[in-house]
Structures are given as C-alpha cells and as structure tokens.
C-alpha cells in the first residue's frame with residue numbers, strides 16, 4: 137500500500153513563528169505554567185483543540201463571498217437548510233452560533249428539575265447546559281470505554297442494559313431525552329457502532345423517549361463504522377450517515393468540528409411543536425430563525441463543509457493521521473489511549489510521569505514540557521480540569537490524568553505530525569527530570585482555563 141497523502145494542495149499559507157527553548161521556558165513561566173494563557177503566536181504547533189481551527193477549502197472561501205446577508209429569508213439559509221435536511225432527513229433546521237447554543241435552547245425546553253438526560257457520555261458543555269436547567273445528566277458508557285489501554289472497535293458505545301434498567305427505576309416520564317454523542321469526545325474520540333445506535337433507539341422507542349444525536353463528529357464516526365463494522369465496508373460514508381441519522385428524532389451540532397467552519401452550529405428535528413418552542417427562544421438569544429447566531433457567509437461555509445467532510449479520501453487521511461501518530465508513540469513505549477480515536481491522541485500522564493503524584497498535576501507538568509521542548513500546545517484532561525476538593529481541602533483527583541493532542545482538520549501535514557512525535561519521544565526520554573506543579577491561583581469553576589501554577 138502506498139503512502140496515504142494529504143488529499144489537498146495548499147493555496148494559502150500562514151507562517152509558523154519559531155521560538156527557542158530558552159524563550160519558551162520564559163514564556164511558559166510568564167503564562168504561569170498554563171498554556172491557555174500563552175499568546176497563540178508563541179505556539180508553533182497548536183493542538184489545543186480541533187474546534188473552530190479547521191482550514192476552510194477554496195470552495196468554502198468562495199462561499200464566504202457568495203454569502204447572502206439579508207436579515208430574513210437569505211439564500212444562504214436555504215442552502216444551509218436543504219443541505220442539513222438531505223444529510224439528516226430532518227425537516228426542521230435551526231441555525232445557532234455554536235453547539236452549546238443549540239444545547240442551551242434544547243435543554244431550556246426539555247430539561248428542568250427532576251428530569252434526567254441520559255447518554256453514552258455527555259460532552260462538558262452539554263452536561264453544563266443540562267445541569268443549568270436543573271436536570272441531571274447521566275452517562276452509561278460501555279465497559280470497554282472505561283479502560284484506556286485496552287483496544288476495542290467501538291469504545292464510545294452506550295451500555296444499553298444499564299440504560300433500560302435506569303428507565304425502569306426512574307420512570308420514562310422523567311427522561312425527556314436520550315443523547316448519543318458521536319464520536320464520544322470526552323471518552324477519547326471513540327466511535328459508536330450502528331448496532332449500538334439501533335439498540336439504543338429500540339429502547340427509546342419502547343418507552344417513547346426521543347433520541348437525539350450530538351453530531352459534532354458524525355463523519356469521523358461513520359468512517360469508523362465503514363472500517364470496523366460488519367456489513368458497512370461497501371457502503372458510502374454518506375449512506376452510512378443517512379442511516380445513522382434515520383434512527384434519531386433530532387440532533388445538535390457544532391459546525392466547528394465536522395463542518396470545517398470556524399464558527400456555527402444547528403439543531404435539527406421532526407417535532408413541529410418542539411421546533412416552534414426552540415425558535416421562540418432562538419429569536420431572544422440568537423437571532424431570527426433564518427440566520428440564528430450566524431452571518432449569511434457562515435451559513436454558506438457550513439453548507440459546503442458538511443458535504444466536503446464526507447469525502448472518503450479526506451476521512452481516510454484524517455483517521456490515518458491520528459492513528460499514525462499513535463502508532464509511532466506506541467512503538468516507542470509511550471503510554472497512549474488505544475485504539476486511536478477520531479480527532480486526537482491522548483497520552484496517559486500518570487503512566488508517563490509515575491514519579492509525579494496526582495496532586496502535583498502530572499498532565500499539566502507534561503503539557504508544559506511538550507511546550508518547552510518543541511513549542512507544541514496541548515491540553516490537560518485530568519485533575520486540573522476535573523479535580524475537586526474534599527471538606528479538608530484535599531484534592532479529589534479525576535479518574536484519569538490525560539494529555540490531549542487534538543489535531544485541527546486539514547491544517548498540519550505529515551512532517552508536522554512527525555515533528556510532534558519526535559518532540560514527545562524527546563520528552564519521554566527526559567521524563568525523570570519533569571517536576572510536578574502546585575496551584576497558586578484558581579477560579580471557582582472551570583479553573584483549568586485561568587489557573588496559575590508554579591513548579592515544585
């Protein structure tokens with residue numbers, strides 16, 4: 137088999153700004169050992185997130201110029217609407233400024249005190265919007281999804297049995313919605329199988345609970361189905377996507393992921409009454425129903441991106457580039473989550489830095505080392521992000537200490553990825569020299585964004 141090449145050529149480039157290791161040491165210190173506080177210009181390879189960081193195509197940029205900025209009934213809205221109708225089969229399409237705006241609207245209506253929203257794993261903004269409404273979010277992730285180093289094809293699956301038992305316990309009337317996240321972002325970008333979606337749908341139907349899909353990475357998930365699930369290897373990703381959406385009663389999406397857009401999102405559904413209520417909230421918080429929180433040009437770029445993302449040469453390159461980096465790390469003995477997910481590589485910081493105790497934030501220490509060594513920015517998904525304190529002020533650590541390297545879509549080439557692997561291996565060799573950190577200042581909520589730390 138020949139090398140899988142980037143299925144695009146480059147028309148417009150953006151220079152990377154180089155820094156020296158000495159400069160980065162100082163920059164990291166000035167940023168209080170928190171890469172969120174770095175200026176992006178001081179980062180060489182930015183793997184903080186794959187959200188809103190995609191490179192748009194020449195067709196999308198052309199669409200930006202075609203954007204119709206009419207307040208009501210814009211041509212770009214109808215392009216956006218028909219694209220999503222064709223993709224999902226859902227007739228009612230509501231544009232929003234990003235995924236969490238869709239969630240805020242949906243859960244303001246179906247959530248509320250005493251209600252439970254169930255899922256394979258809720259993404260953090262989804263959970264936050266559910267809890268803000270007064271409802272409770274409950275995750276039923278399959279057993280294999282809970283073990284980072286044990287490979288399995290569909291580690292994003294929902295535990296259907298546990299879900300049904302929960303319905304019998306709490307009563308279907310208290311469960312207004314089930315949400316399946318594809319791929320499972322918080323669970324390492326792991327896919328959900330079609331068989332699992334069908335099984336979840338069967339339980340939902342039995343108890344008349346609507347099934348919604350958090351569709352942020354639907355195309356990556358459908359490509360995994362094509363690769364790994366029996367009976368799908370001959371089907372197009374587009375037809376797999378049609379089938380996947382056919383089991384759902386609605387969906388939310390952030391266009392900052394699998395629509396290659398830098399901003400945007402939507403809600404889609406069948407239920408006319410629910411859509412009416414959503415639009416009533418939309419006009420208060422986002423905008424008129426034919427633009428939501430977006431400019432006409434954004435609607436146009438999203439419509440084009442949603443079709444581009446199903447190109448199988450693109451998806452092959454996309455999934456392969458994450459797998460390629462994972463393989464290089466595994467071969468060198470670096471502890472990583474397996475198998476590779478759809479959008480990011482996850483290092484197991486606890487195993488990487490066994491000499492750094494969890495209350496000294498090994499994940500954060502590791503992202504600092506990756507930055508100093510090679511100018512790479514990544515994010516800690518561990519006790520700095522999710523840790524809490526007990527009554528005596530002692531840290532209650534997160535379940536895992538991970539470092540996520542999220543790969544922006546169509547932005548970096550294979551040599552960038554090779555460079556990232558080299559930097560990680562270099563840091564792995566010198567791992568004994570990495571020291572833990574202590575927090576010197578933190579906010580009461582979402583502290584990882586702004587916390588200030590110092591080395592011990």
Ligand SMILES: *Cc1c(COP(=O)(O)O)cnc(C)c1O
Nearest residue numbers: 234235236259261321352390392
């Ligand atoms: C990013 C994301 C969201 C939220 O979307 P935003 O556009 O960031 O508001 C919701 N669910 C999942 C799975 C995501 O990855």
